[in-house]
Amino acid sequence: MPTNHSYNPDNLLSSLIAKLNLKNDAALSRALEVAPPMISKIRHRRLPVAASLLIRMHEISALSIKDLRELMGDRRDKFRISSKQFKQKQA
Secondary structure (H helix, E strand, O other): OOOOOOOOHHHHHHHHHHHOOOOOHHHHHHHHOOOHHHHHHHHOOOOOOOHHHHHHHHHHHOOOHHHHHHHOOOOOOOOOOOHHHHOOOOO
C-alpha cells in the first residue's frame, strides 16, 4: 500500500488497471460499466469517486473498500455525516 497520505485518484485507477490486467482507462471504464469521460474526470480531479463506483470497483477487483480507499489516499477511519444533510428544505 502507498504511504502517501494525500488524495490521489490516479493511483487508485492505475492500480485497478494493473490488477485487472487492462490496457488503459477506456478498458477500465468498460469493466466498471461507466462512460469513459467519468474515468477521465476522476483522474483529472474534476469528479470525486462516488460511493457507488467504489462499490463497483470492489465487486470487479475483489479488493476491500478499505484497500480501495487507501489506494486513493483516503485515510479516514469513519465518515461523518452532518445533520444538515438530513434536514428538509423549507419552501
